[in-house]
Amino acid sequence: MARNKYDIDEELVSVFRLKDLIRLLGYLKPYKLTMAVTVMLMLVASVANLLGPVLVQDAIDNRIPDGDVTGLVVLAGIFAATLVINAVCFKFRVRLMSTIGNNIVKKLREDIFYKLQELPFSYYDSRPHGKILVRVINYVNSLSDLLSNGFINFITDMFTLVCIVAFMLFINVKLTLISLLGLPPLIITIMFIKNIQRRNTQALSMKQSNLNAYIHESICGVKVTQSFAREKQNEGIFHELSTAYRKAWMKFIKSNFILWPIIDTISTGGVVLLYFAGIMWIQDISVGVLIAFVSYIWRFWLPITNMGNFYNAMINAMAYLERIFETIDEKPAIANKPGAAQMPQVKGRVEFKNVGFAYDVEEGNKILDNISFEFGPGSTVALVGPTGAGKSTVINLLSRFYDVQEGEVLIDGINLKDVTLNSIRRQMGVMLQDTFLFSGTVMSNIKYARPEATDEEAIQAAKTVCAHDFIINLKDGYDTEINERGTRLSIGERQLISFARALLADPRILILDEATSSIDTRTELALQNGLQRLLKGRTSFIIAHRLSTIKNADCIMYIDKGSIVERGTHEELLAAKGHYYKLYNSQFSVMKAV
Incomplete structure (x- = not known):
């Protein structure tokens, strides 16, 4: 069809x-x-x-x-x-x-x-x-x-x-x-x-x-x-x-x-x-x-x-x-298998075992080929690499928006295919590059993933990610009505509201896909403390082209052509003078020239 x-x-x-x-x-x-x-x-x-x-x-x-x-x-x-x-x-x-x-x-x-x-x-x-x-x-x-x-x-x-x-x-x-x-x-x-x-x-x-x-x-x-x-x-x-x-x-x-x-x-x-x-x-x-x-x-x-x-x-x-x-009658390509169990309280250990994936199986062009890694609870993992390398595919598979064709994706040793979708996703927070806000108030958008939260908790989340200051300057503050997709707000303001939404949800696993791409440098610097609070105590996967935002990651993986080419801390990868080293130097040389 x-x-x-x-x-x-x-x-x-x-x-x-x-x-x-x-x-x-x-x-x-x-x-x-x-x-x-x-x-x-x-x-x-x-x-x-x-x-x-x-x-x-x-x-x-x-x-x-x-x-x-x-x-x-x-x-x-x-x-x-x-x-x-x-x-x-x-x-x-x-x-x-x-x-x-x-x-x-x-x-x-x-x-x-x-x-x-x-x-x-x-x-x-x-x-x-x-x-x-x-x-x-x-x-x-x-x-x-x-x-x-x-x-x-x-x-x-x-x-x-x-x-x-x-x-x-x-x-x-x-x-x-x-x-x-x-x-x-x-x-x-x-x-x-x-x-x-x-x-x-x-x-x-x-x-x-x-x-x-x-x-x-x-x-x-x-x-x-x-x-x-x-x-x-x-x-x-x-x-x-x-x-x-x-x-x-x-x-x-x-x-x-x-x-x-x-x-x-x-x-x-x-x-x-x-x-x-x-x-x-x-x-x-x-x-x-x-x-x-x-x-x-x-x-x-x-x-x-x-x-x-x-x-x-x-x-x-x-x-x-x-x-x-x-x-x-459309059969969901991603569905709970018969007898799927509820995912227990997630601790945060994430493992990819020999994962292979293609969006179009018939064409056979693999986006990921034999990817393997494992990170413990509370780890912050950054994914970098050229456009189309497979970074977003990794987080799509972790969120089970798609199912792997080869290998396994496990959380706390449990194959994601063995548990229900809702029980997985309720314990995850995903902030995509294409930030989507719904028609309604700013407050309702922040509470979207956790409607039972109090206004005070939502406001505190906004303060933590540096969204509070611009929100209170809106016409009706947190009660300001925004239209579909939040088009009357700047892209950066939409991303800050999405940050607040993710923080309020308090997920065990956090996924940020180019989450700071549209935030200006000053706001990003102010946001760093908030980000550290957002990442603290939870397993996080971050896709970022701004390498300044991932220096403190526990592990940085450089992905290219569907494979992990390099992995290590910021200092280790710079010392190796490989792909990440070249990317980092090229980015900061451009910034110095500007």
Whole structure:
């Protein structure tokens, strides 16, 4: 399912999958009683509604010729009662089914969202986020009407159709048979156009997904777009995607609405035949019978039209359900194995045993090759080396964002694959280079990993990492609302808040990936004491290009081309005059020149 571009269509599956429909019906199980009540209400309303033509026939053929005024009043009262019953039943039907439909839509959306919380980084790396969003929002919304009204209406229409045929047979058998002549051509037509409708619906969903993916990408990259004056080119791309969506929409509309005029034409032809038969058999048919039959024949085609609309909705729903359930059924590449235990209280011993790893196993390009190391509790380990050497991959494997293909990763002698993900990650603090803040207050972001912490503890954490001073100068201090990703704060300010968040979480193992890369030198110097408190008593892994931040590390590992080339303390590596020595001298010679 890996699709990683906005201009690549998702795979088209043209087969109608009954299992998806059955699975959707499973979401209705908790509401069986409510649906049964609703069906009964609609059946009562249907019967009440169908009494009208019979009452009219009785009035025309019997009451009026006999001058039976009392009988006409009774018929009028019964007719009025049927209207009231129909209105009351319809009111409760709308209320009950709207509640059920929206509850199911909510459950479907929650199921997708919960699954997305479990899926590993590789899932998000392999597809545009816009194509994920369209499933959670648009595709689920498209099922709302089907769930709120479709199934109940279908049951009701089926019952109504049977009742109408029964009433028609009761009134006149020959006219009934003539009325049913339009059904065979209608069924043939439906069977012919159903695959066309499904293909067009799926094509529309693909173009909608592509368009949504590009919109999301463009919004996220709008600063880059404006920086390089790419607006016109992007407008051209959007125009092409929008045009493709429009063409798919027009095909969808044409196939979706072709059924209604066909039903209308066949129903009109049926009425014409009925009138013709009535004229031919006028001596055998009363005026009341003919009027009642004409009324029933129009009502006969109404539920058929409704069922045709339901059929269209079902065809459309299958295209969306296919994508929804595909997401819900996605197997997490990183998951708890059966019988996985809870990770006990971590002491902090970390070991990599002959670890080999590739992000794309099929291509076979190893990012790490036969990596081995071991560090005791409380150690501070720095990872340095050129870009793309595998430093971030080491911490991704330690956090179990990915699983190793070769070797083992152990904490306190326990293989990470043998324990649950939550029990590992709750005892880790990870601060990535791409700092992410959530919409909300500064305080809520600091407390994100430990919501139960007090405000005083959060403020103390901010003071420790030198974030307090700039926070209290914000408009509302710690209660200042920041938008998604914290874009109204500088990158350095976001990193300081992330430091405070990591410190407040009090993890046993701490991972800092370029955590000070966007902090100015003055703040970094002030932060050193705070960093020492942050690192004290916990095992820490630090990736840093600023070598000044890792001088005091217990061990520095120089990684290049997926292997550990050198390891040792700062002084030991300088004395060895190898890769680290060259990197250190080149960095500080640049600083002196500046």
